[in-house]
Every structure is written in structure tokens, then in C-alpha cells.
Amino acid sequence: MGTRDEPEVIGRRVQRMRVERGLTQRQLAEPTYTPAYVSTLEAGRVRPSDEALKHIAARLGVDFEELATGRSARLVTDLRLRLTEAQRALATGEAEEATAQYTALLAESEEYGLVEEQATALLGLGECALATGDLELGREHFERAEACLADSPLPVRVPALRGRAVAHYLAGELRYAVYLLESTLDELNRSGLQDPDALLLLYASVIGPYMDMGAHARAAQAAEFALALAPRVGDPALVARMHRSVARTLLAEGRLAEADASLAKAAELYRQLQLRTELANCHWMRGYVYAQNNQLERAEDELKQAHTMLAAQHAALYSSQAAVELADVLRRRGKSEEAAELLHGVLGDLSPERGAVHSAGAHRLLGIIAEDARDTEAAEEHYVRALSLLERAGAAGDLADLCRLLGDLLRRTGRVEAALDAYRTGLGHRTAPGTTTLGPAPAQPPL
CATH class of the missing domain: 1.10.260.40 (lambda repressor-like DNA-binding domains)
Known part of the structure; x- marks a missing residue:
């Protein structure tokens, strides 16, 4: 209060x-x-x-x-009840409905000076903005939530910090996103504040940026940590619904403290429901590791599971990213038509401002598929588009590989000078596998 x-x-x-x-x-x-x-x-x-x-x-x-x-205890409890309603809408993929609810709740929280509830509404608005792809607005909401929670302990601030990092990541600012997530992880692990939920959120969120930077060893390690920390929850949505109904009954009977306790449990479960997106990222990572080890059937299973989980969460940006990885595995398994169909669908959902690295990945794969079909003109067009997207995002690991593909194509079609240029560009972007230009990897969590 x-x-x-x-x-x-x-x-x-x-x-x-x-x-x-x-x-x-x-x-x-x-x-x-x-x-x-x-x-x-x-x-x-x-x-x-x-x-x-x-x-x-x-x-x-x-x-x-x-x-x-000037505010009754009932008013505060009622506000919390409505916050869990908005959380439910967001967790079940109804981002537009959740945005409207959170906007009204933010105005009320501000009117009554309820800082904690303000922060919750801002976090919700930030997540809604990420879900709908409005990255700049999302980042503003997360920054405001951080300001509200400035005096709170680090685990309480983690969702806002992580939200800001994800907004930077999705906008293609990979290094800064990794810096934010790694420094927060280190601070948490160093301080001995053993908060499994906060750690799970951070480890799961850093996987995507690691992958795009070519730091695959770090990504694989983060995925295993996240899966080890994952809460063993049957169906959080059902349990949360039960807690919400109980809270309503208690509120009607004037038993506010008990209603508050039920709402806290419901809110926690909706958060775990949103963690499904993070856990889907871990399946995606496992699929990637299987693909690297040439266990393509297992890779396809894991990536399909990740893609299905993300699509069910209406996480359009993430499901598009997983689809690119899945298409690569499908192509390698000889299912090029299925892969191409998936990739064309992905390009409809992404843009240079929003998922540049994965747009580039889709163009790169479509280029390879075109080359396999002896359509060199289409292949070159896809490679060149992928190259310009990656240069903007600074994804060094992928650039080197793409320059090699483009160079090989140019050499085969007799354009030796242009091929040499492409190879030189690629050499300028090489990074050792499994590393970033950052410091040592974050410490292992207390499992």
C-alpha cells in the first residue's frame, strides 16, 4: 500500500x-x-x-x-483481479484485447498512485507491443516499468530489463541485447539472489541473440540451464482460471486478503504460461543442436514442436524465426517444396525493422533451394537481399557464410572479380564459432 x-x-x-x-x-x-x-x-x-x-x-x-x-482495499484487490484478466488475455494470445485492458488499468493505477500495479500494467503493455511487433513502443513501456521499480530488488526488475533487451534484439541490436541479459545474469548469480524464475527468463531470452551472433556453444548451454530451471507445471491456464474464480468469490464475500492471495497465485501461473514461449525457444535450440549433429529427424521433431508452441502463443515474430530453422532441416531432408512454402510464409510476417536476421535467413535458404533447382538468377537475387539485411543487423557469423555462398555462385557463372569481392567481404566478417566479442559467458545458475 x-x-x-x-x-x-x-x-x-x-x-x-x-x-x-x-x-x-x-x-x-x-x-x-x-x-x-x-x-x-x-x-x-x-x-x-x-x-x-x-x-x-x-x-x-x-x-x-x-x-x-482515498482508495479502499477493495479497490486495490479489484484492480489486481483485472490485472490478472489482462494477463490471461496476453498469455492466451489476445494481444489487442490485453492492450486495451492494460491501458485502462495503467490510468487507474496512476490516478491512485499504486506504483506496483503501474509497473505490472506497463510490463503487460510492453509484452503486448512485442507481440504485435511495435518494438519502439515496447521498449518505452519497459523503460517506464523499470523506472517504477527502481527501488525494488533485482529479481523484481528482471522482467522489465529482459523486455527491454528483447525489444533491442528484435530490432536487430544483437550485441546490446546480449550485454543487457548477460550483465543481469551475472549480477543475479553474483548477488546470491537465487530466483529460479528470473534466471529461467534470462537464460531462455539470451538464446536467440546468441544464435544470431554465431555463439552456438553459449546458446546450447543457456538452453540446457533454462530447461533445468523450467517449472514443472501441468496446465497453468487451468489452475490459474481456478484461482481467479476463487478470488472473485472471496472478493464478493469481503475476504480481501484471501482474494489477494488467490490472485497472486493466478498471476504467477499466467507468467508461467508466458514462459511457454521461452520453453519453446529451448526446444528450438535443441532442434538446432540436433541439426548441427546431423540428427535431422530428431531436429525436425524438436523444431516442429517449437514452431507449434509459438504459433499457439500467437508469437508471430518468434514462430517465424523457428520456421526458418525448420525450413533448413526440411531442405536437408529432401523436402525442398515444403521448406520453400514455409519460407515464403515467413517473409510475409517479417520486415527489415522487425526480424532482419531471420528475413535474411529465409532469403539465404530460398537462394540455396533455387541453386539446387539450377535457377541461378533467383538464387543470386535472394543472396544479395540477404546480404544487405545482415549488414544492417551486424550479424557477423551469418555474413561470412553468405559471402561464401554468393562468391561460389558468381565463380560458377564466370564472374571471377565479383566472386573475389564477395569472398573478401566474407573474410572481414569471420568469427570463431561459439564465441562473441563479449567477455566470459555468464556463470552457471545454482541448479
Whole structure:
């Protein structure tokens, strides 16, 4: 609960409530206080003690919180109930509906000065913006949530920090995203604040940027850590629905503390439901590792599972990214037509501002498929488009490989000078596999 209002605000509130109830200052004061004291209090010339406010609240038939802050405990609990409703909408993929709910809740939280609830609404709005691809707006919401939580312990701030990092990642700013996630992980592990949920969120979120930077060893390690930390939950959506119904009943009966406890459980489960997106990323990572080891059938299974989980969450950007990896495996398994169909679908969902690395991946694969079909003109066109996308995003690992593919194609079609140029560009972008230009990998979590 927030701090109490200024004396003059409290004074006006006491006077309004007293008049509404038809009480005199004497009736409000007795037997403990004098009418003169109530008069001074109503004029805002005295800062009432907690005891005085409790006495007056009892005489007015309201709770202490409502008198001191202007908001009833019921109002706060009702706000929390509606926050879990918005969380449910977001967790089940109804981002537009969730946005409308969170926007209204943010305005109410601000009006009543409820900082914690403001932060929750801002986090929700940030996640909605990521889901709909409005990355700049998402980042602004996460920054505001961080500001609200500036005095909170690090695990409480992790969702806002992670949201900001993901917004940077999806905008193609890979190094900065990794820096944010790694430094937060290190701080958490160093401080001994062993918060499995916060760690799971961070390890799962850093996988995508690692992959795009060519730091595959780090990505594989982060995926295994995340899967080891993953909560063993049957169906969080069902349990959360039960807690929400219970909270409604308790609220109707005026049992606010118990309703609050039920809502906290529901909110926790909706968060775990959103973690499904993160866990889908871990299946995606496993699929990638199988693909690297040439276990293509297992890779296809894992990547299809990841793609299905992400599509069910309506995580359009992520499901497009997983689809590119899946298409690569399908092509290698001789299913080129299925792969090409998947990739053309992906290119409809992505843009240079939003998923540049994966757009490039789709063009690269379509180029390879075109080369296999002896369509060198289409292949070259796809490679050149992929190259310009990767140069903008600074994804060095992929650039070197793409320059080799383009060079080989140019050499085969007799354009030796152009081929040499492509190879030179590629050499300038080589990175050792499994590394980034950053410091050492984050410490292992306390499993």
C-alpha cells in the first residue's frame, strides 16, 4: 500500500464523509478526541496520528486505508483481479484485447498512485507491443516499468530489463541485447539472489541473440540451464482460471486478503504460461543442436514442436524465426517444396525493422533451394537481399557464410572479380564459432 495523503487532503476527505453521514464534529470526536481537534484536522492544520485516523475511520464506518489514501482495499484487490484478466488475455494470445485492458488499468493505477500495479500494467503493455511487433513502443513501456521499480530488488526488475533487451534484439541490436541479459545474469548469480524464475527468463531470452551472433556453444548451454530451471507445471491456464474464480468469490464475500492471495497465485501461473514461449525457444535450440549433429529427424521433431508452441502463443515474430530453422532441416531432408512454402510464409510476417536476421535467413535458404533447382538468377537475387539485411543487423557469423555462398555462385557463372569481392567481404566478417566479442559467458545458475 502507498504512503498516506497530505493533511489537507485527508481533512477534506474526513469532512466530506462526515457530512455525507450526517454526523457533527462532536459525534465524530467522542469519546477520545475533542470537537476542536476534528475541526483543526478537517482544516488540514494538523497531521493526524494513525490512532486518530483509526478512531475516525471506525466512527465513519470505512477502513483506515481508504481514509488515509482515498482508495479502499477493495479497490486495490479489484484492480489486481483485472490485472490478472489482462494477463490471461496476453498469455492466451489476445494481444489487442490485453492492450486495451492494460491501458485502462495503467490510468487507474496512476490516478491512485499504486506504483506496483503501474509497473505490472506497463510490463503487460510492453509484452503486448512485442507481440504485435511495435518494438519502439515496447521498449518505452519497459523503460517506464523499470523506472517504477527502481527501488525494488533485482529479481523484481528482471522482467522489465529482459523486455527491454528483447525489444533491442528484435530490432536487430544483437550485441546490446546480449550485454543487457548477460550483465543481469551475472549480477543475479553474483548477488546470491537465487530466483529460479528470473534466471529461467534470462537464460531462455539470451538464446536467440546468441544464435544470431554465431555463439552456438553459449546458446546450447543457456538452453540446457533454462530447461533445468523450467517449472514443472501441468496446465497453468487451468489452475490459474481456478484461482481467479476463487478470488472473485472471496472478493464478493469481503475476504480481501484471501482474494489477494488467490490472485497472486493466478498471476504467477499466467507468467508461467508466458514462459511457454521461452520453453519453446529451448526446444528450438535443441532442434538446432540436433541439426548441427546431423540428427535431422530428431531436429525436425524438436523444431516442429517449437514452431507449434509459438504459433499457439500467437508469437508471430518468434514462430517465424523457428520456421526458418525448420525450413533448413526440411531442405536437408529432401523436402525442398515444403521448406520453400514455409519460407515464403515467413517473409510475409517479417520486415527489415522487425526480424532482419531471420528475413535474411529465409532469403539465404530460398537462394540455396533455387541453386539446387539450377535457377541461378533467383538464387543470386535472394543472396544479395540477404546480404544487405545482415549488414544492417551486424550479424557477423551469418555474413561470412553468405559471402561464401554468393562468391561460389558468381565463380560458377564466370564472374571471377565479383566472386573475389564477395569472398573478401566474407573474410572481414569471420568469427570463431561459439564465441562473441563479449567477455566470459555468464556463470552457471545454482541448479
